[in-house]
Amino acid sequence: xxxxxxxxxxxxxxxxxxLHEKHLNTQxxxxxxxxxxxxxxxxxxxxxxxxxxxxxxxDLLSGFGVFALGxxxxxxxxxxxxxxxxxLPDMVQMDVSLLSGLLAEKILATCPDNLNxxxxxxxxxxxxxxxxxxxxxxxxxxxxxxxxHAFHGLTLGALSxxxxxxxxxxFGPLLPGCNSVPFDDLKALExxxxxxxxxxxxxxxxxxxxxxxxxxxxLREAQRLCKQHGTLFVADEIQTGIGRTGRFWAIEHxxxxxxxxxxxxxxxxxxxxxxxxxxxxxxxxxxxxxxxRAVVHGSTFSKNxxxxxxxxxxxxxxxxxxLVENAARxxxxxxxxxxxxxxxxxxxxxxxxxxxxxxxxxxSPDGLLRKAAFAxxxxxxxxxxxxxxxxxxxxxxxxxxxVAGHGMNVVKFLPPLVVNEQDRDWIxxxxxxxxxxxxxxxxxxxxxxxxLISHALKAKAG
Numbered sequence: 001x002x003x004x005x006x007x008x009x010x011x012x013x014x015x016x017x018x019l020h021e022k023h024l025n026t027q028x029x030x031x032x033x034x035x036x037x038x039x040x041x042x043x044x045x046x047x048x049x050x051x052x053x054x055x056x057x058x059d060l061l062s063g064f065g066v067f068a069l070g071x072x073x074x075x076x077x078x079x080x081x082x083x084x085x086x087x088l089p090d091m092v093q094m095d096v097s098l099l100s101g102l103l104a105e106k107i108l109a110t111c112p113d114n115l116n117x118x119x120x121x122x123x124x125x126x127x128x129x130x131x132x133x134x135x136x137x138x139x140x141x142x143x144x145x146x147x148x149h150a151f152h153g154l155t156l157g158a159l160s161x162x163x164x165x166x167x168x169x170x171f172g173p174l175l176p177g178c179n180s181v182p183f184d185d186l187k188a189l190e191x192x193x194x195x196x197x198x199x200x201x202x203x204x205x206x207x208x209x210x211x212x213x214x215x216x217x218x219l220r221e222a223q224r225l226c227k228q229h230g231t232l233f234v235a236d237e238i239q240t241g242i243g244r245t246g247r248f249w250a251i252e253h254x255x256x257x258x259x260x261x262x263x264x265x266x267x268x269x270x271x272x273x274x275x276x277x278x279x280x281x282x283x284x285x286x287x288x289x290x291x292x293r294a295v296v297h298g299s300t301f302s303k304n305x306x307x308x309x310x311x312x313x314x315x316x317x318x319x320x321x322x323l324v325e326n327a328a329r330x331x332x333x334x335x336x337x338x339x340x341x342x343x344x345x346x347x348x349x350x351x352x353x354x355x356x357x358x359x360x361x362x363x364s365p366d367g368l369l370r371k372a373a374f375a376x377x378x379x380x381x382x383x384x385x386x387x388x389x390x391x392x393x394x395x396x397x398x399x400x401x402x403v404a405g406h407g408m409n410v411v412k413f414l415p416p417l418v419v420n421e422q423d424r425d426w427i428x429x430x431x432x433x434x435x436x437x438x439x440x441x442x443x444x445x446x447x448x449x450x451x452l453i454s455h456a457l458k459a460k461a462g
Contacts, residue, residue: 123151211359246328246355
């Protein structure tokens with residue numbers, strides 16, 4: 001007789017790392033063990049994770065932004081239960097479903113007035129793939145322009161717009177006609193668009209890798225240049241959107257109206273993968289312009305009822321619990337608290353972000369001993385110093401965070417939008433202590449750095 005999931009979870013509890021090492025990504029297991037992140041989580045609620053030893057962790061990764069509502073939000077669970085109990089017809093394909101129409105209606109109510117159509121898919125990368133195809137067909141141009149250090153996904157088309165070579169290496173040849181420009185550089189963008197051969201400029205309003213913010217007029221001028229040269233302006237809001245930055249869409253900080261907005265992550269409510277592209281009627285009607293083209297682009301599971309219900313419940317919850325406002329308020333207080341530490345710690349160089357998308361940047365200090373210690377870490381592996389922040393945050397303060405990108409000393413926080421004042425104080429107190437410890441060259445840097453350097457050198461040799 002087949003075992004239930006509950007029985008399997010109980011009988012095989014604790015085998016997580018053994019099973020992954022044997023059957024999945026062995027290198028990921030090695031990474032987690034090396035940096036001391038090899039915990040077995042058994043429960044999750046809101047912004048918190050709990051391990052098999054009963055320890056409570058504050059999750060500042062939120063699944064790379066998926067868990068904007070925290071984990072296991074009861075409103076999303078209720079919506080999914082409603083769908084299961086209703087025994088609805090699902091993915092009939094030769095049909096149009098009610099829930100997908102309702103979710104599209106709710107999404108468009110949050111968008112700029114020029115956007116009035118939605119295409120659904122399963123992920124952020126799929127949304128990017130759709131945008132590439134839609135832009136090419138609408139404009140009948142081949143080229144796509146993206147920004148250095150951008151991240152738009154890891155499928156082949158999305159990877160072709162990825163500004164970090166570490167993700168691209170060995171996977172070529174990539175999609176032809178994709179060219180990069182420096183982020184926040186209007187002169188370079190104008191030059192790239194001037195030949196009137198570019199179908200779309202695809203840009204993150206705030207770059208996820210590094211949390212790089214544009215100048216106040218950059219996106220507005222980029223939109224103007226796109227319009228001038230017949231290029232579609234596409235905002236990748238897969239990470240920045242749906243309340244993350246203290247506005248529903250990050251583009252609201254800059255007063256622009258893209259031809260397309262790409263979304264995913266938080267739209268899932270943390271349960272069922274869902275992505276989408278909000279667009280103008282011009283784009284939708286250019287692609288799906290005849291009855292025989294009604295199915296020229298799609299995705300089998302894209303409008304499934306569970307995903308649509310999760311999206312509807314997520315948007316309702318964000319509105320009812322005023323989570324966008326909470327992100328702006330708590331995020332602003334965290335930013336201010338971190339900025340106040342800069343005069344006291346010479347490793348700490350800059351704090352930046354909007355809402356609950358926050359970066360803390362570190363750099364070489366003035367003191368000779370600390371400067372030498374910093375240089376030693378950098379010589380072993382560029383960006384290694386940031387691990388002297390993230391690892392003690394995790395081991396000593398039970399805060400899960402991440403480095404903001406490869407080869408950079410930037411620590412990134414993406415807390416769930418449900419974090420409260422106690423969580424804010426937890427973050428600030430822990431950061432104060434951890435950054436303070438790095439000032440003592442004989443402490444955190446010496447002990448942790450020695451271990452990190454050893455593993456970095458072994459990795460290079462391998």
